[in-house]
Amino acid sequence: MQKTGMAVTGDEIDEETELAPSHMTAATGDMPTYQIRAPPTALPQGVVVAASPGSLHSPQQLAEEATRKRELRLMKNREAAKECRRRKKEYVKCLESRVAVLEVQNKKLIEELETLKDICSPKTD
């Protein structure tokens, strides 16, 4: 298992392409969401689709069906959690690089301001 420190890259960011958690509602203003409704996906490998519930009778069969449903739900949620974390990581990375870009931009503006101040300030002699 690899562990790498978060490196802020100087990658360029597409303005307004960031995604924000849909949970964080209006408070964040125009932050777009990073939640993307997944299209109906095919069942991951290993999932056995049982016969229709209509054909079940005995308590044992019902219990098996319940167990199967639970396992299916857990598996789907497991995948959903992975995907969710992946998106969130990407989102955070995106924010971090944006911060880096804005910091550089800010520094440049401050320098420019200082230059202009120098130029415009009345000569005190």
Next chain:
DNA sequence: TGGGGCTCCCGTCATAAAGG
């Protein structure tokens, strides 16, 4: 070198929100 702290990743549960 053993142990504690830190960080990362994972699985599960609870729940809000969306959709039918």
Next chain:
DNA sequence: CCTTTATGACGGGAGCCCCA
């Protein structure tokens, strides 16, 4: 109203680093 999906919260395992 019920089901499904996304996500926050929580707890646990594992790797890495540092220190006594």
